[in-house]
Amino acid sequence: MTEPTPRLQLLTRTGCHLCAVAEETLTRIGAEAGLTPVLVDVDGDEELRAEYGDRVPVVLLDGREHSYFTVDVVRLRRDLGTG
Template structure:
């Protein structure tokens, strides 16, 4: 009997760009955390003010959601949108 070796699916990373004191950032983090957990994706929260480069790049456009470093949403995101992006990233990886 031949054994089939399955390659593990790519585990995408969701990066949420936030700013301290941003209520929308907290709301989006709370919204996407369970979706990331359910989809097996890592969730990284980055304060845009932690470096000058990110502060300049994102300015006041927070929260911003990235999947594997590709921006997929700014200010708001639907759960279905995130699920689609994560599913696509798992296929590519």
């Protein structure tokens, strides 16, 4: 049986300062909705690196790209039903 896609994911890479900022923001906003973001290193997967590697951090909501470079807090809260 296949694991379901985590609701909230953050695509990151080691040494990315924007990723650290996005992780803090996403953790805070996710907590408001009872969610813990799952961190995924794009450099550990060739397909992810090819698709998202030039614009990390990338926020995925329900498996779809939600924002990149920064967390769109207003939109994310709205889409999570917390804002």
